[in-house]
Amino acid sequence: MKTFLGIDVGTTSLKAAVFDESGKRLGFRAVDYTLSTDPETGFIEFDAERYVTACTRVIDELTAECGKPDALSVDTQGETMILADGAGKPLCPAVVWLDNRATAEADDIRAAFGSKRVYEVTGQPEITAGWPAAKLLWFRRHRPDVFEKTKMIFLLEDWILYRLTGQFVTEPTIQSSTIYYDITARVWWREMLDYIGVEPEKLPRLCRSMQPVGTYRGITVVTGGLDQLAGTVGCGVTDDTMVSEMTGTIMAICAMTDSVPPYDPDSIIPCHVHVVEGKYCRILWSSTAGMALKWFREGFAENFSFRELDELAKDVPPGCDGMTVLPYFTGSTMPRYDPDARATFAGVTLGHTRGHFARAIMEAIAYLLCEDLAYIGDGNIREIRVTGGGASSPLWVQMKADVTGKTLQTVSESETACLGTAIFAAVGAGAFADVTKAAEKLVKPKRAFAPSGADYGAGYARFRALDETMNAKGKEQEHV
Secondary structure, eight states, X not given: OOEEEEEEEOSSEEEEEEEETTOOEEEEEEEEOOOEEETTTTEEEEOHHHHHHHHHHHHHHHHHHHOOOSEEEEEEOSSOEEEEOTTSOBSSOEEOTTOOTTHHHHHHHHHHHOHHHHHHHHSOSOOOTTSHHHHHHHHHHHOHHHHHHOOEEEEHHHHHHXXXXXXXXXXXXXXXXXXXXXXXXXXXXXHHHHHHTOOGGGSOEEOOTTOEEEEETTXXXXXXXXXXXXHHHHXXXXXXXXXXXXXXXXXXXEEEESSOXXXXXXXXXXXXXXXXXXXXXXXXXXXXXXXXXXXXHHHHOTTOOHHHHHHHHTTSOTTGGGOEEEOOBTBBOSSSOBTTOOOEEESOOTTOXXXXXXXXXXXXXXXXXXXXXXXXXXXXXXXXXXXXXXXXXXXXXXXXXXXXXXXXXXXXXXXXXHHHHHHHHHHHTTSSSSHHHHHHHHOOEEEEEOOOOOOOHHHHHHHHHHHXXXXXXXXXXXXX
């Protein structure tokens, strides 16, 4: 039976897993690392060689444990950048996506091009210091010694593929947020490259996602994708009738679409190229989800586990007897952007208990999920695949099903990004005709939660009214 290795390179850890053709996980490894940060400058960096060392280590260990896989692929975080000379030697540490050194350069790009133009070409509604275009302009202005020697510009996935195979290649999903890649024409955006002073010859050769590009120790190496897309494929979402929803520290939603939606100045929802040929993916997030429940447990229920909080919350009726929570501990992101919004607990009485507070927070995240889906248009969505820590709470998953009116489905594999990337490898190696057929075989649904008929109408109405009252920027907009 053929086997496939998926490597998920995250911000502070790398995970890797081997799966066989039936979707059974045969082995797993994780490597943690710590970024170098400088609060004064906003620099956030990492030794580029250590990414490679971590990858080759897990490949070798898993090969020894599970046998040599037939193919491997890599997914990574977006925007992390490595500048190298003509021999592929890094000229400085990798500039991590969180790095904020290029704030002024992002402002200049915005002034020169405008947010609407950038979105229509690249799918990115915001122009921030994190985008590689802004970082490259920063190096041109502030580190000309590095910029002039730069002959090869890598994003993290490109860098690992290069070091494994010797091929200077990339694929569209990881380039979507550079703001120098045209996501509809699928070519480099020459006007932006000219503005930041970068010749196209310094960028990798564009390939498709899931395309074989070389070998590493006899293992076929296949182009991968953005980590969020690996996660959504790894839970079985390969068409527009499903979306993926991950509740961990944040809540992230990935929804496939056939085209880039029209520009909306009130929206910060990005649109990326999808690994599925000809498709796009909208990525939505709320900055506090599981973190809000963790904040409550650590501050007010420190002697209770999350499972015990579930037990308390399940006895509270929907709507929490009038308690309403806005979970904006770090501002509101989507569908309405308001960084100044703050968390609010309203309608609290002497009759409310610890269970009410826990449930009210959970309900609030379910309401945000409902609003996000309504904003992007959920008429075609029949199922939501759920992952992350929140998926381990049957109460919370059922709550989301009841609030959204959709069936929520958990999956058996917890490391969905690794599985998604292994699916990329399997398709690229020719084991499956396409990503849909591969996901149907490798992804194992676990438990379905259909709407139970529980009534959250009054609670949701209070949530929306409170949001409009407390957050002037958050008043509901009508969108098609």
